[in-house]
Amino acid sequence: MFSVFKRTLSSATMLSGLLFLAGCGGGDGGSVTPVTPQTNVTFGLTWGARSRAIAGPSSALSVRVVLSGALQNGGDLVLPINRQADPAGYTQQVTAPQSSKVGTFPMSVAFYSGADGTGDIVASAETSVTILNDGTGIGNVTTENRVQTVQVVSPGAFVGTETRQLQFLAKDDNDAIIALSPGSATWTLVEGSDHLSLTADGIATGKTSGYATVRVSVDGATSAPLRLEVDNDPDGAPTTLNFDDLPSVSHFAGTEITDEAKLSDRYLNTLGIVFSSTPGYVSVTNLPQGDAPSSPNGISGATADGRVAHGQADPIVISFFDPKNPTEKAVVKSFSCAKDNDGIASQNIVATAYDVNGEVIAVSTTPDTLGAIVSVSSTVPAIHRIVLIGSVGDHNGISFDDIAFTPVVPVR
Structure with a gap:
């Protein structure tokens, strides 16, 4: 029986047969002509399991068995056998369609990557076998896999x-x-x-x-x-941050920012987003009930000495990086945020988007009206950094909430 095993370096092949009776005859009183015994070689062929059925070249899709000089006319007995389409392992019984001589012959076995003995040889063996009257006698043959x-x-x-x-x-x-x-x-x-x-x-x-x-x-x-x-898929669902689960301080300008309320790279290794202002962080601020798009928290700028700030002098800067490799820059297709529900209609909110080279690729100017939405976008993922400048005020300067951005895509 020939066996092809997927997970062993070599595969044992055992040939077993079906009984075949060979006879001889003679004349009545005349001379007897010797008859060379013949038989039909028969054996079991076991194919190892494959990972799936597939058409075309593949490992061990066919085998070619050759018994040299085994035919009555001295020719080679050649048995090409194709594997069935079933990817599971199975055993089939093979009987040669031609009669061969009984005796000892050289035998070669070659497993091919394609059907009908085509493609690369993936396993092979050579030995000498003795065919018996019943077609059996090949015994065990060890094949050597070619894949190393x-x-x-x-x-x-x-x-x-x-x-x-x-x-x-x-x-x-x-x-x-x-x-x-x-x-x-x-x-x-x-x-x-x-x-x-x-x-x-x-x-x-x-x-x-x-x-x-x-x-x-x-x-x-x-x-x-x-x-x-x-x-991440650049066209996938956006991520939204509302900061409500973070410690915060009062939204009044000049409020000292506690260490717990400082926000910078908290989300860098998970979402790939970094917040900064003049001192390298922004302030998480607590807004009055009903004054935040999603109460109670938002974010505000910060002064160099660590106090809450609103306005152009201390803008909020938001940058994107690869969360799997935080030193590598990343980009998004779109960004938006909501301002708090207070408004100074005579002033504007400006969002400026930059690419990884620091070039301006989008600018959005929005009047500071009740609950205004600020957004910037690009046709392909290109926004690496956004600078937000809000209106100036003591308690009615802008704080931002509901930061939303499309999936972060690393820059290759």
Whole structure:
């Protein structure tokens, strides 16, 4: 029976047979002509499980068994056998359609990556076998797998929830590439299931921004793990921050900002957003009931000496970075925020958007009216930094709330 195993370096092949009776005859009183015994070679062939059914070249889709000189005319008995489409392992009984001689013959076995003995040889063996009268006698044959190394081909970063077929590269002991198709491999997700899903067939789907590690196995060879990156979808649902769960201070200008109410990189490693003003942070401020779009908190600028400020001298600056690699800049497609419900209609709110090179790409000017919404956007993810300048006032200067931004996309 020939066996092809996906996860062992070599596979044992055992040939077992069906009973075949061979006879001989003679004349009545004349000379007897010797008859060379003949039989039909028969054996069991076991195919190891594959990761899925697939058309086209793939590891061990066919086998070619050759018994040299076994035919009555001295020719070779050649038995090409194709694997069935079923990806599960199975055993089939094979009986040669041609009669062969009984005796000892050289035998070669070659497993191919394609049907009908085409493609690369993925396993092979050579031995000498003795065929008996009943067609059996081949015994056990050990085949040597040709695939010695395998590696995952880097697919680049996944964006959002896109789905891809992962690819691999298989090589022999001479470092030559063996052409195989996806169904030859079995894939494993080592870590990062929160960020990526992976089937045993190598179908990978992004989930959330982060990293995942995968590896692949082919015919007993296993790759080194490869880390894959998943980025947010730039057109995905926006994130909104309202700051209501943070400690705060009074919104009156000049209020000393406590350490607990200072906000800068609190969300850097999770959302990729950083807040700053003149001293490098903004103030989380408490607004009167009904004065915040979503009570009770908003954010305000800060003076160099750490006090609440409103107006042009101490603007609020919001920047985006890759939460997986916070030193790398990131961009968004759109940004918006709501001002508090007080208003000074004679003054304006100005939001200026900059790209990673510091170039202005959008400016939005909005009158400081009751609950005004300020927004900037770009046709592609390009906004790295937003500068917010509000109206000037003691208690009625602007505080901002409900900061909303599209998914953060790292800059490559």
